[in-house]
Amino acid sequence: MAPASPYVDLDRAAWSRLSASTPLPLTDADVERLRGLGDPIDLAEVDAVYRPLSRLLNLYVSATAGLHRATSTFLHEEPPRTPYVIGVAGSVAVGKSTTARVLREMLARWPDTPRVELITTDGFLYPNAELQRRGMMDRKGFPESYDRRALIRFLSRVKAGQSEVRAPVYSHVTYDIVPGEEVVVRRPDVLIVEGLNVLQPARPSSVDESTVAVSDFFDFSIYVDARTRNVRQWYVERFLQLRRTAFNRPESYFRRYADLSDAEATARALSIWESINAPNLEQNVLPTRGRATLVLTKGSDHSVQRVRLRKL
Numbered sequence: 001m002a003p004a005s006p007y008v009d010l011d012r013a014a015w016s017r018l019s020a021s022t023p024l025p026l027t028d029a030d031v032e033r034l035r036g037l038g039d040p041i042d043l044a045e046v047d048a049v050y051r052p053l054s055r056l057l058n059l060y061v062s063a064t065a066g067l068h069r070a071t072s073t074f075l076h077e078e079p080p081r082t083p084y085v086i087g088v089a090g091s092v093a094v095g096k097s098t099t100a101r102v103l104r105e106m107l108a109r110w111p112d113t114p115r116v117e118l119i120t121t122d123g124f125l126y127p128n129a130e131l132q133r134r135g136m137m138d139r140k141g142f143p144e145s146y147d148r149r150a151l152i153r154f155l156s157r158v159k160a161g162q163s164e165v166r167a168p169v170y171s172h173v174t175y176d177i178v179p180g181e182e183v184v185v186r187r188p189d190v191l192i193v194e195g196l197n198v199l200q201p202a203r204p205s206s207v208d209e210s211t212v213a214v215s216d217f218f219d220f221s222i223y224v225d226a227r228t229r230n231v232r233q234w235y236v237e238r239f240l241q242l243r244r245t246a247f248n249r250p251e252s253y254f255r256r257y258a259d260l261s262d263a264e265a266t267a268r269a270l271s272i273w274e275s276i277n278a279p280n281l282e283q284n285v286l287p288t289r290g291r292a293t294l295v296l297t298k299g300s301d302h303s304v305q306r307v308r309l310r311k312l
């Protein structure tokens with residue numbers, strides 16, 4: 001007999017049927033506000049894909065709280081007030097930030113988790129000056145371009161239930177850490193951590209404290225997946241759109257690309273994709289997919305076509 005698979009693999013229709021009695025708390029206007037540039041997500045997609053996911057996560061949050069209560073009863077201690085932490089991983093331009101924002105909004109509508117915070121690991125990228133010093137300006141997004149120690153410290157404080165934990169902030173417009181700016185996480189019910197490399201295992205031979213991995217702090221993790229050629233196309237299309245908007249801002253790092261023709265901009269985007277984001281996807285991001293609790297697989301139109309849940 002074949003060994004039982006640890007995964008259940010569902011197509012869109014089967015997945016979507018699992019949420020029959022769960023209310024859909026968002027409106028068209030909410031979805032429009034949460035949608036990332038180039039992501040066509042609409043209320044029907046939220047209904048079919050995110051409503052079941054929100055229900056599943058709500059069940060998991062309750063079950064985890066029950067487990068914590070059991071441990072506390074056994075130890076004769078007060079149950080800890082620790083956030084439920086969800087990681088969202090996947091390629092640059094796959095739509096992780098939209099997924100994370102929609103989930104944040106949906107989870108916050110459940111009575112037991114009104115306070116949901118979202119952070120992205122972009123804030124833990126080394127500032128450009130430091131990346132330049134290390135000769136890593138063309139490695140942005142690779143595991144070594146992040147201050148992993150600071151990210152682990154941040155997550156361990158959040159998990160320890162500290163009342164205020166601070167993280168640095170990254171700007172996609174200046175393409176750098178924003179000096180002096182920070183986000184403050186104040187003991188939420190749920191923390192969503194979005195980033196390319198959040199499912200990376202710990203480095204085996206590291207001499208610092210990080211034999212701990214970021215994902216050790218996750219109660220649940222989601223990998224947003226799509227064919228590489230589709231993601232490349234989304235990256236290029238977004239680049240072309242940004243050329244007309246964000247790149248025109250005087251403080252934009254990409255200001256010099258604002259006046260490129262379509263053909264020049266496409267060539268530039270493809271070259272950044274092929275030299276940085278594609279190798280990072282192949283070498284570092286894709287290999288972590290199997291570690292996720294849930295994989296959302298998108299088709300060429302961005303809609304989720306398959307869902308794989310780890311059940312064992």
Ligand SMILES: Nc1ncnc2c1ncn2[C@@H]1O[C@H](COP(=O)(O)OP(=O)(O)OP(=O)(O)O)[C@@H](O)[C@H]1O
Pocket residue numbers: 036037090091092093094095096097098122172173242246247254
């Ligand atoms: N060069 C840029 N200038 C201004 N805004 C940008 C730039 N690159 C990305 N953005 C904006 O920042 C948001 C997040 O970008 P980021 O690169 O973190 O997303 P991503 O990693 O591509 O993942 P995803 O598309 O999966 O959220 C995007 O939705 C986009 O609108």
Ligand SMILES: CC(C)(CO)[C@@H](O)C(=O)NCCC(=O)O
Pocket residue numbers: 092122140141142196272276277
């Ligand atoms: C900041 C990251 C690494 C991740 O969000 C990404 O958006 C990025 O800037 N990658 C480097 C190459 C590029 O500019 O697309």
